[in-house]
Amino acid sequence: MEQNIEKLKYPIGKFQKPQNIDRNTIEGWMKIIEAFPKKLSDETKDLTEQELEKQYRPNGWTIKQVVNHCADSHINSLVRFKLALTEDIPTIKPYSENLWAELSDSKYLSIKSSLKILEGLHERWINLLKSLSEKDFEKAFIHPETQERISLKTNLGIYAWHCEHHLAHVINAKKN
Structure with missing residues (x-):
């Protein structure tokens, strides 16, 4: 049971940092990030409100929470990139993603605004x-x-x- 929950939590596995991150790796990752908003939109465009309440695992987030989490998380990531580019190894501000996912804009608001946020x-x-x-x-943050x-x-x-991880969550939740 525990192994099955881990597979549901991490359907594509956990992030594995390659030993060597070259320009080809970076460009491949950029393509994934560039394509993500459309892929997420395509996976969710025909879902009803009831279907958006499906979970990808027991006691997991709903599709709605996953989509809204991606907007929150990716906003934070862009800020972290900008901080690292403009400051000398800044310490970033973490946030409690599980608590954010329980806020009304994550739990109850339509995903349309998050899809627009992600696109822009x-x-x-x-x-x-x-x-x-x-x-x-090579610049970094702590x-x-x-x-x-x-x-x-x-x-x-x-x-x-993260993009592929949560896209897999949405796809898996739709199957449930």
């Missing part, structure tokens, strides 16, 4: 990412919960994974 946010994010040099991708120094190229990989 990803357009800006990709524009920024395409302008970065290899040196820029995550205060782990004290880990996270480079922008690693964070890019984490968020490419």
Whole structure:
């Protein structure tokens, strides 16, 4: 049972940082981030309010919460990129994603606003990412919960994974 819950939590597995993150890897991750808003919109466009309440696992978030979480999370990620690009290894501000997912705008509001946010946010994010040099991708921030120094190229990989991870949650929830 525990193994099955882990598979439902992480349908594509946990993020695995490659030993070498080269330009091809970065470009592949950027394509995933660029395509995500349309893929998420396509997966959710015909869902009823009742279907948006489906969960991807027992005691997990609903499709609505997953979509709204992606908007929240990706806003935070873009801010982290900008902080790392404009400050010297800043310590970022974490947030409690589970508590955010329980707020009314995550739990009850239509996903339409989050899909619009993601569309515009990803357009800006990709524009920024395409302008970065290899040196820029080496810039980093500190995550205060782990004290880990996270480079922008690693964070890019984490968020490419994040896109595919939550897209799989939506697809799996639709099957339930």
